[in-house]
Amino acid sequence: MSLNILNSDSLKENTVWRSFMRTTELFAPTLREVPAEAEVVSHQLLLRAGFIRREAAGVYTYLPLALRVLKKINQIIREEMDRQGGQELQMPIIQSAELWQESGRWDVYGPELFRLKDRHDRDFALGPTHEEIITALVRGEVSSYKQLPLLLYQIQNKYRDERRPRFGLLRGREFIMKDLYSFDRDEHGLQVSYQKMHDAYTQVFRRCGLRFRPVEADSGAIGGSDTHEFMVLADSGEATILFCEKEACGYAANVEKAAQPNVTAKPCEDLKQLAEVPTPGAHTVEEVADFLHVPPQKIIKTLLYETEKEVVAVLVRGDRDVNEIKLSNALHCLHLKLAGAATVQNITGARVGFAGPVNLKSVRIIADLEISALTNAVTGANKDDAHLINVNPVRDFNVDIVSDIRMVQAGEPCPRCGSTLKEAKGIEVGQIFKLGDKYSKVLGATYLDESGLKKAIIMGCYGIGVTRTMAAAIEQNHDQDGIIWPVAIAPFHAVVVPVSVKDEKQTAMAEETYDRLVKAGIETVIDDRPERAGVKFKDADLIGYPLRITVGAKAVANEQVEVRVRKTGEVVMIPVNKVESSVIKLLGQL
RNA sequence: CGGGAUGUAGCGCAGUUUGGCUAGCGCGCUUGCCUUGGGAGCAAGAGGCCGGGGGUUCAAAUCCCUCCAUCCCGACCA
Incomplete structure (x- = not known):
């Protein structure tokens, strides 16, 4: 019986998202006008294209299209975390104050920590991050060097009562984040874990199709020594990064961190009278x-x-x-x-x-x-x-x-090689930290080594803002008409647009195209609404499907459909019976 | 936290200064006709606790008080 279940279609059907959709059924309410509350472009487009709706300041509902994007980002993250030996788990969002008091952060974290009480008047917090919980977990379960190293991660909602939530998903109070925590015996082990995550993050953002740059950063409130931030490059970014013009040098840092170059020699000038x-x-x-x-x-x-x-x-x-x-x-x-x-x-x-x-x-x-x-x-x-x-x-x-207590500016010499520093704007989507024993010490997470010596576990933590990554992708990839999703995280790969649904031939041809694409494993939407072509084109551009396949009178006459690339506007005519292979090829090139 | 602004139909807005007919416009929505390659046209409709509460008044979207929500700016470079 049980084997039967495994062999049934339940496995095949266990995909995260369905690969087909009709717009007459799709819950994606698009807006013609820009809601007054939205200032930044990602926020405007997410609202207009029917991806999100606001529930409260900094708190949003993710509608089906957004959820598909988020699932795709999550999936890429999972694959890269797992590849490096990470194991996924889930932890509570509601966390008792005791743990936070034990780590000392109940007092230090300040008003950003969402606090609440239960009916017994006991204090709790909504987790802004999970160092306390995970360290407490590990301290209870790990006691030997044989259990290390350990890489544990979770993808969950996190809460920060921002002093000023803004920019839509870029600075929300409730947001989705992946956090991985590494547990090692010593600094060397931590270095290995840290490098694994550096590699994993590079892969994650590359696979998401984003232009990004890892930069040296300050470790801030979380504490720790080494840290890098992963910045999605976008002119609208809040963070300023400085990087060496020489690619071979590779120096890149957040301005907050960027070190000043060696001080020039003291000029030979006679000391004059004060x-x-x-x-x-x-x-x-x-x-x-x-x-x-x-x-x-x-x-x-x-x-x-x-x-x-x-x-x-x-x-x-x-x-x-x-x-x-x-x-x-x-x-x-x-x-x-x-x-x-x-x-x-x-x-x-x-x-x-x-x-x-x-x-x-x-x-x-x-x-x-x-x-x-x-x-x-x-x-x-x-x-x-x-x-x-x-x-x-x-x-x-x-x-x-x-x-060194001053800001460094673009144009100054690179502190590493002496070439000139350049400036760019970025959106921080990930950060990796070496925590060392900061949390394991105060929370008492220790292990016994081979000689029976008790030692503090050496930790690292590594976060990716999932919802922020979605918004950052839009900040980086959009035009006047709407979003231009990178293929890897697009909610769907293609949309089929019959120009006139009243024309039976067009409809039949569009349905055939849709059918072929879906069967070929391409996530496809067919816009079967009885709307005029212009309306469908506008919505397609707004939502940002990487490809649009138009089936109009010309298509029927020539037996060829028109495939248009959202990003470039490039158009190619394809015979219907070859549409799958052409679309797959085009998607691969994007 | 400080300062500013806004809140009227799903979205964008007018009306508020100077209180007065049944609260308006555009988009969207419904129905019909028509149209069908870049947010068409005509016609008929539906849709409002005018942010909440309290006051003033014969009468309040409009005046007063209060609360709430949302957005923006700022958080001091000597």
């Missing part, structure tokens, strides 16, 4: 530079920052911007913000705009690497309407910390 000069009203770098006729590079910009521990003075060259991420890393602080006017007055004794490191008491001073290379520089005098000239580090002031 002096105070009046600079009435000149409180920005630009104003001071104009007023004193010095280039901004000769000005030391002094910013006061407040952290949860202290107030610090931050020095960068006048033409540079502070990189707050680098800064908070250098200061080992959690929160960072520019000090208010009152604090500035209090500490420097002057209004905002006249702070300087000379004789600045009571706060630590942190300077960017470039500062030590300056001679005879200009700074604020800690006195209203006055600046100091001929200021020299060491001679006139000392700093407590020297570190």
Whole structure:
């Protein structure tokens, strides 16, 4: 009996999606006009093409077409995770506060954590990520080095109460994410797992048909050492990435992370006499530079920052911007913000705009690497309407910390090879982290090695935003008429459009074409609505089927259907009896 | 969190300033005719707690109070 079940069609029918559809049955309500709530193009097109509907701010229903895309992305992810030895599981979305308190993140995570109480008034959170749960699971089940390494992953809804949900699926509060966690005995094992995931991610995004780039990144709140982000390249992207113009070099980093090049040698200039000069009203770098006729590079910009521990003075060259991420890393602080006017007055004794490191008491001073290379520089005098000239580090002031704390810009030398850095915009769709023992230590996930020694498991975590990837694909691949899906993640491969459904010959020919394509395994939609051709064409372009097969009067007369490529607009005439092979060939070329 | 804006039919909007007939327009939807290669045309229809609650008034989409929702901008570069 049981064998019979296995041999039956149940196996063959166990495909994730059906490969055929009639638009008269398809639930894909398209809109002619752009809903007012949508700002970015992926959001607009997802709404217009009938892929999603909004339920609440940052919370969406995925309609059938969207779900097909998501399933395809998921499937590619599964195959690549499994290929690297990953095992899929599912974990709770509702997570008890205890675990989060144990890891310390109940307090650290802040308002982004969706919190709720049960009827007994116990605290819970909706999982924004699953480090706690998975580590707790593993600590209970893994006790020996023989059980390692372990790669476990899940694809589920995650929740973050964003301070400002926006851009449709690009920054939602409920979203689908794949997270894989690696568990290894040591750093070497972690390196192996990390590389596996780096390879897997490269494969995933390549297979999705996206132009992307892995970049070095900052590890942020999740913590850990090494980390790369996978960026889908799109001009509308929020993230700025810098990459070396030399392909062979390969350096690429998020601006948040991009290291500055080695400091140029100190210019040989005689140290001049420190002096105070009046600079009435000149409180920005630009104003001071104009007023004193010095280039901004000769000005030391002094910013006061407040952290949860202290107030610090931050020095960068006048033409540079502070990189707050680098800064908070250098200061080992959690929160960072520019000090208010009152604090500035209090500490420097002057209004905002006249702070300087000379004789600045009571706060630590942190300077960017470039500062030590300056001679005879200009700074604020800690006195209203006055600046100091001929200021020299060491001679006139000392700093407590020297570190790379500034933003790097396109055009600067590559920190690795010295060629020029270029800039691009990207959408972060994946990130891989080396966590080390950060979570295993606090949560007590350990194992015994061969010598019976108890050791912390070394972890890594690796996420892919599935719903964000779908939106990013649209940001990268669209035109005025609508979406242009890469074949691998398109909801369907082709749409057959009979120009007039009242023409029996056209209908018959379209049905034959549809039938042939479906039987050949091509996911095909037939637009059998009694609409005019223009309406169907518009919808086809909007939804973004990679291929459109038009069956009109010409087709009937010539026994040839017209295959149009969505991406290029290219049109080829194909005899009906060869339509499958031609379509397969065309899809393969896309 | 701060600031701004908006909320009227499925979608896009007018009407609100200066309260007053039965709340309008375009698209979409239904029915019929017609049309059929890029969102056609004609005709007849359906569809509204004017975001919720409370007030003022003879009378409220419109004025007042309050709550809610959505969107945008900002979060300080000395």
